[in-house]
Amino acid sequence: xxxxxxxxxxxSVPEGENLVLNCSFTDSAIYNLQWFRQDPGKxxxxxxxxxxxxxxxxxxxxxxxxxxxxxxxxxxxxxSQPGDSATYLCAVLLAARQLTFGSGTQLTVLP
Amino acid sequence: KAGVTQTPRYLIKTRGQQVTLxxxxxxxxxxxxxxxxxxxxxxxxxxxxxxxxxxxxxxxxGRFSGRQFSNSRSEMNVSTLELGDxxxxxxxxxxxxxxxxxxxxxxxxxxxxx
Numbered sequence: 001x002x003x004x005x006x007x008x009x010x011x012s013v014p015e016g017e018n019l020v021l022n023c024s025f026t027d028s029a030i031y032n033l034q035w036f037r038q039d040p041g042k043x044x045x046x047x048x049x050x051x052x053x054x055x056x057x058x059x060x061x062x063x064x065x066x067x068x069x070x071x072x073x074x075x076x077x078x079x080s081q082p083g084d085s086a087t088y089l090c091a092v093l094l095a096a097r098q099l100t101f102g103s104g105t106q107l108t109v110l111p
Numbered sequence: 112k113a114g115v116t117q118t119p120r121y122l123i124k125t126r127g128q129q130v131t132l133x134x135x136x137x138x139x140x141x142x143x144x145x146x147x148x149x150x151x152x153x154x155x156x157x158x159x160x161x162x163x164x165x166x167x168x169x170x171x172x173g174r175f176s177g178r179q180f181s182n183s184r185s186e187m188n189v190s191t192l193e194l195g196d197x198x199x200x201x202x203x204x205x206x207x208x209x210x211x212x213x214x215x216x217x218x219x220x221x222x223x224x225x
Contacts, residue, residue, distance in 0.1 A: 031210035032210045032211070034213060034214065036216075041218075042218050042219075043115070043117075043201055043216035043217050043218040043219050044201065044203075044214075044216040045216070046213040046214060046215060046216075049211070049212075049213045051210065051211060052210075089154070091154075093210055096167045097142075097144070097159050097166060097167050097208045098144070098156035098159065098167055098169060099144075099146075099154075099156060099203075099214065100156070101153055101154040101155075102153075103153045104153070
């Protein structure tokens with residue numbers, strides 16, 4: 001059974017700092033890995049999708065990497081801003097077209 | 112382009128009742144998935160529909176069911192509600208469910224069971 005773990009569970013940083021969020025998964029037979037953010041009381045917003053054959057994806061200040069063989073992904077956020085405060089979730093897509101989610105990292109960026 | 116729309120946003124029910132939640136996907140999206148989010152279990156996959164057919168189902172009891180209409184709108188039904196069914200129910204859509212397509216989520220329906 002696929003398990004997805006995110007460390008740390010919570011992170012607080014001052015504005016402007018670069019930071020890395022970690023995600024690990026137990027089964028490398030994934031189709032893709034996606035990073036989402038969730039604001040309180042809201043649904044999920046897709047940030048980045050990395051296909052299983054890819055190593056990284058970039059969007060603006062966000063960069064996500066994928067190492068399938070070691071079962072790890074990182075989300076790098078450059079020059080963090082208070083508006084980046086949210087819960088960040090990673091999820092892997094399995095053959096059954098279902099996403100398996102980690103429990104998330106709650107990020108707080110202090111002004 | 113309008114996003115994924117879920118109605119209602121909030122629902123309060125009592126144990127033993129049944130409930131129907133609705134999801135309208137992004138126009139042109141034919142794959143619709145449902146997820147349950149609770150503080151204890153996190154996000155868990157319920158089922159996925161494509162062209163009115165359920166393609167995949169998660170590990171939930173038969174009280175949880177769904178369907179998809181010809182216009183790709185989907186409904187989820189929960190019968191004989193239990194306290195543990197209190198959760199945020201999220202719907203996601205994509206064009207075909209292919210692995211190169213990100214899932215677009217709605218804001219969810221928050222269901223509270225009294």
